Amino acid sequence: MLAPVLHILPLATIIRERVLPVSGKVNVHLNQRVNPTDVIAEASFAREHVLLDVARTFGISPVAADKLVRVKEGDRLPQGALVAEGGGLFARSLKAPRAGRVMIVGGGQVLMEVGDTRIELRAGLPGVVTQVLPERGVVIRTAGALIQGVWGNGRIDNGLMVSLLEKPDDVLNANRLDVSLRGSVILGGHVRDLETLKAAAELPVRGLILSSLLSPLIVSAYQMRYPIIVMDGFGAMPMNSAAFKLLTTNNKREVTVNAEHFDRYSGNRPEVIIPLPVSTEPPEPNNFETFAVGQTVRLRRPPSAGMIGTLSNLPAGLSTLPSGLRAPAAEVKLENGEIVLVPLVNMEVVG
Amino acid sequence: MPASLVQNESILAIDVGASATRAVLFDVVEGQYRFVASGQAPSTAEAPFKDIGIGVREAITNLQKVTGAILLGPQDNNLIAPSQPDGSGVDAVVATLSVGPAVKTVVVGLLSDVSLQSARRLAESTYSRIVDTLDLSDHRRPDQQMDSIVRSRPDLVLLAGGTDGGASRSIQKMLEAIGLACYLMPMEKRPMVLYAGNQKLANDVKELLGGHVGKLEITHNVRPSLETEDLDPGRHELALLMMKLRQRQIKGVEELNLWTAGNLLPTAYAQGRIIRFLSRLYESTRGLLCVNVGASATSVAAGFNGELTLGVYPQYGLGENLAGLLQQTDINDIMRWLQLDISQNMVREYLFQKSLYPSSIPATKDEQALSHAIARQALYLAVRAAQKDFPAHARPARTGLMPPLDLLLGGGGVINEETSLGQSLLLLLDAIQPVGIMPILLDQNNLLPLLGVAASRSHYLPVQVIESGAFIGLGTVVSVIASGNYGDQVLRARLAYADGTEARAEVKFGGLEILPLPSGQSARLSLQPLRRADAGLGPGRSGVVPVTGGALGVVIDARGRPLQIPTDPVRRRELMKRWSYAVGG
Numbered sequence: 001m002l003a004p005v006l007h008i009l010p011l012a013t014i015i016r017e018r019v020l021p022v023s024g025k026v027n028v029h030l031n032q033r034v035n036p037t038d039v040i041a042e043a044s045f046a047r048e049h050v051l052l053d054v055a056r057t058f059g060i061s062p063v064a065a066d067k068l069v070r071v072k073e074g075d076r077l078p079q080g081a082l083v084a085e086g087g088g089l090f091a092r093s094l095k096a097p098r099a100g101r102v103m104i105v106g107g108g109q110v111l112m113e114v115g116d117t118r119i120e121l122r123a124g125l126p127g128v129v130t131q132v133l134p135e136r137g138v139v140i141r142t143a144g145a146l147i148q149g150v151w152g153n154g155r156i157d158n159g160l161m162v163s164l165l166e167k168p169d170d171v172l173n174a175n176r177l178d179v180s181l182r183g184s185v186i187l188g189g190h191v192r193d194l195e196t197l198k199a200a201a202e203l204p205v206r207g208l209i210l211s212s213l214l215s216p217l218i219v220s221a222y223q224m225r226y227p228i229i230v231m232d233g234f235g236a237m238p239m240n241s242a243a244f245k246l247l248t249t250n251n252k253r254e255v256t257v258n259a260e261h262f263d264r265y266s267g268n269r270p271e272v273i274i275p276l277p278v279s280t281e282p283p284e285p286n287n288f289e290t291f292a293v294g295q296t297v298r299l300r301r302p303p304s305a306g307m308i309g310t311l312s313n314l315p316a317g318l319s320t321l322p323s324g325l326r327a328p329a330a331e332v333k334l335e336n337g338e339i340v341l342v343p344l345v346n347m348e349v350v351g
Numbered sequence: 352m353p354a355s356l357v358q359n360e361s362i363l364a365i366d367v368g369a370s371a372t373r374a375v376l377f378d379v380v381e382g383q384y385r386f387v388a389s390g391q392a393p394s395t396a397e398a399p400f401k402d403i404g405i406g407v408r409e410a411i412t413n414l415q416k417v418t419g420a421i422l423l424g425p426q427d428n429n430l431i432a433p434s435q436p437d438g439s440g441v442d443a444v445v446a447t448l449s450v451g452p453a454v455k456t457v458v459v460g461l462l463s464d465v466s467l468q469s470a471r472r473l474a475e476s477t478y479s480r481i482v483d484t485l486d487l488s489d490h491r492r493p494d495q496q497m498d499s500i501v502r503s504r505p506d507l508v509l510l511a512g513g514t515d516g517g518a519s520r521s522i523q524k525m526l527e528a529i530g531l532a533c534y535l536m537p538m539e540k541r542p543m544v545l546y547a548g549n550q551k552l553a554n555d556v557k558e559l560l561g562g563h564v565g566k567l568e569i570t571h572n573v574r575p576s577l578e579t580e581d582l583d584p585g586r587h588e589l590a591l592l593m594m595k596l597r598q599r600q601i602k603g604v605e606e607l608n609l610w611t612a613g614n615l616l617p618t619a620y621a622q623g624r625i626i627r628f629l630s631r632l633y634e635s636t637r638g639l640l641c642v643n644v645g646a647s648a649t650s651v652a653a654g655f656n657g658e659l660t661l662g663v664y665p666q667y668g669l670g671e672n673l674a675g676l677l678q679q680t681d682i683n684d685i686m687r688w689l690q691l692d693i694s695q696n697m698v699r700e701y702l703f704q705k706s707l708y709p710s711s712i713p714a715t716k717d718e719q720a721l722s723h724a725i726a727r728q729a730l731y732l733a734v735r736a737a738q739k740d741f742p743a744h745a746r747p748a749r750t751g752l753m754p755p756l757d758l759l760l761g762g763g764g765v766i767n768e769e770t771s772l773g774q775s776l777l778l779l780l781d782a783i784q785p786v787g788i789m790p791i792l793l794d795q796n797n798l799l800p801l802l803g804v805a806a807s808r809s810h811y812l813p814v815q816v817i818e819s820g821a822f823i824g825l826g827t828v829v830s831v832i833a834s835g836n837y838g839d840q841v842l843r844a845r846l847a848y849a850d851g852t853e854a855r856a857e858v859k860f861g862g863l864e865i866l867p868l869p870s871g872q873s874a875r876l877s878l879q880p881l882r883r884a885d886a887g888l889g890p891g892r893s894g895v896v897p898v899t900g901g902a903l904g905v906v907i908d909a910r911g912r913p914l915q916i917p918t919d920p921v922r923r924r925e926l927m928k929r930w931s932y933a934v935g936g
Contacts, residue, residue: 051494150707215699235700267398287399300708303715323719346711
C-alpha cells in the first residue's frame, strides 16, 4: 500500500515555490542567491471597488450618460476628481468619492478600484532561485534540515532558534519567556494557556515551534502575528522523538518557520527549515513510498499518537484491531520496545 | 424477467470518496445482474499523490485479487474495455465521486423566501458550501456585493429568480453585479455559473455573463411560478457542472470520465437518483429515507411518491470538516451520545486530530465510541436540516418528529464500519429517531450510489441487484411514541411465527426490546399500546401487522420520540450501555 511521507530529515535538498496571491512583479532573477528577508516579488491590488452610476445620478439613459463621462479606463484619479459632468445652466457633476483607478466605463456606469494595498513577498528561506514564475513568484532551492509539522497558523518568519525544550513532553509556560528571547524562534513544548501565547507576542518572538497545543487555544493562535507550528497535534502530546532530536541538536541556528496551513490537496504543510552549508547537494526527499518492513514510521492516532517506531511486520490481508474493525495493518516496534498493531491508514513513513 | 431482456454486459462501478476508493463489479449471473465483489484502496486525490487514478487502479487491482478477473492491462495498467474473448476486461464503466473540497458557492435569488430558498436547496443537493447570498432584501450597494463575491472566491454561482415571463429588471441588476465581480477575478479563478431563473432572460444572461465566467450553463427555472418548485432539471445540470469543476480541480477525474463515457456523477446525486427511482418503483405511499455518513459529507435522500428531497452537508462530513463541527453544534450535544466518562477537551481534541487525518480509523474501543458519538450528532443534524425541505404532504404529525416512513436505508463509512449490526442499527435509531413501523436496511457495501449511476447503463441492474439481497436487512423497527416515566409499561407485543409459535414482550418506556425473527422469514405482530401510546397505528390503537425478519429481528424502540436522554451523565451512560446490550453489545 502507498504510504504518505512525513519529512524529518537532517539534510536534504529543499525546493519551495513562493508565489504572490495575485499577479505582480518579480524582483529577482534566475540563479540569484536570496536571503530570507529579501523581497522577491511585490504586487498591489485594490481591496475595494466603487461603482458610480452616472445614468442614475443624472436621471438619464445609459447611452446619454456615457457621453457625460470625463474619464477613461486606466485613469488614476485623486479623491474629488471630476468623473462626469452634465450640461446646462445648473450643470451637475459626479466626483470620485475616493482616490483610485478607473477600471471600466460603459453602460452609464464607471467602475473604480480603490484602497490600493501593497503586498511584499519575502523569500522566507535562503537559497538560489531556480525558476522564475512570471508575475507570480519564484522557486527557491536550498539545502538543510527539514522538519514538518501538522498545524500552522498561516504565518512565516525566520530567526535564531532557541530551545527551551529539555524533554519531549515539556510544557512551555509564560514565565519561561524572558526578554533575552526577544526576536528568537522558540522551540517549546506543549502550550496549554493563552498567557504563554500572549507573552510570546509581547516580547515579541519570531516564531513558536510547539509539540502540541490545547485545542481551545487554536482561535487565539490564529490571531498571533508570529508563526506558530504544532509538530504533533492537539491536546497534551509530547513532541515526536525524531523531530525532538533533530530540532534540539540544531539549537542556536538560523531557522525558517513556515507555519502555513496544512493543505491536503496541494501538499503544502507547516515546516521548519534549517539551512545548512553543504559541499555536495543532498538528495531531494521522496513524497511517497510503499509501506515496507524496516521503515521508520510515525503513528497518527491513539493509543500511540505521535510515537515513532519501526515497521516490523506487514501481514497480508486484513487484521482485527482492538476496536474490532478489520483493516490492513502492520506491527510496529516502538522505541520503548513495545510492539503494537497499527492500521496502515493511521501512520506515515518518516523520511 | 426473461434473460433476453438483460444486456449481457459486465459493469465496473467505481466510487471515489474522500477516504476510500472502491471498485465494484456487477455481472450477469443466470440472466440476472448480481453484485459480484468489490475492491478498496485509499483515495489519492490529496497530496502527495494528487491523482485519483492511482487509488482507482489500486482499488481495481484489489478487485482483481478477489475475483481473479483481469481488468487492467498487464503492460500499461490501463482498463481493458470492452471485455475481450479471453474473459479479461469489462463492458462498461460507471463512476461516482465525492472527493474534493466543498465547492464554494454564491447563491442568488430575488425573493429571500422564494427563489433564494429554491436556489439554496439546489446548492444543498451537492457538495457545496454557501459563502454568500444575494437577493432583493440585500441592502449592500452593488459595489459592496461585488467586492464580497470577489473576496469569497467562489467556485460556483447559482442564479435563480423571477417566475417564467415575470420580473426581469431586478435580475438584470444582479447579473451586472455578478458579471462585474467575475470580470475582476483572474481568468483561471472565475467561477462556473448555473442560471436557473426566468427563462425569458436566458439570452441576456449569456450576453452579460458569457464572456466573464469559467463556464455558463442555463437550465430550467427552479421556480417557474410562485407556487411551483422544480429542482430536478437544475439538480441534473448542477451534477454535470460539478463534475466539470472537479475535472478542473483534481487530476485523474478527466481520465475517469473518459473511461465512463460520461457516466460520472456526484455520489450524492446518484444516491438521490436511485432513491427517487425506488420510491416510484415500490410505490412507496409514505417515504423512503436513505442516509450516508461519509468523510466528505453526510447526505440525506428522501423519496416521497417519486418526489426527491436531497440534502448534502459537507459541514457534517466526518473528514477534514470535523474541525468546524463545533461551529454547527454544541459540544454537549455530542457528549450526550457518549458512554465514556471523558472531558469536553478530549472530544475537541479528537475532532481536530481526526480532521488532520481524515482517512484514519479508530484503533481502540474508546476512539470508536467517540467516533460513533460524533457520527450520531452529525447524522442527527443532517436529517433535521433535510427534513425542513421535505414536501408539505410529508410533514410529521407533531413538531420535532420524523414523518412516518416505509423504509430506512443506512450507509457510509462509519455506519458500515460498526463492529456489530446491532450497533449500526442503534446509531441509525438514535440519530434519525424514526416513527412508526418500518424495515431498516444496511447498505454495507455502499452500493446505492453506484446503482444510481449504473442505471444509466441498464435499467434492470439496480432492481435485480437489490432484489438479489445486496443489502443487509437489520429487521423491522416499531417506534413507540409515548409519554411517561422510565419503566412505565407502554406496549404489549406478540409475534406470531409461521410455524404457530409466538414470542411476547411487555415493553416499558425507555426500553429497547427485540423479538427474534430471522432474515427471510415473515410473521404477524400484534401491538397493544397502553397509556395512549402510538406504536405506528395511531394513539392508543391496537392492531396486527405483517412484519419481515432481519439480522436483529423485530426491534421495539420505546425510548420516546424525540428520544429522551437523561441529563444526569451517570444515569445516561448506564442507559446507553443497557440499550447497547439490548442490540447485542
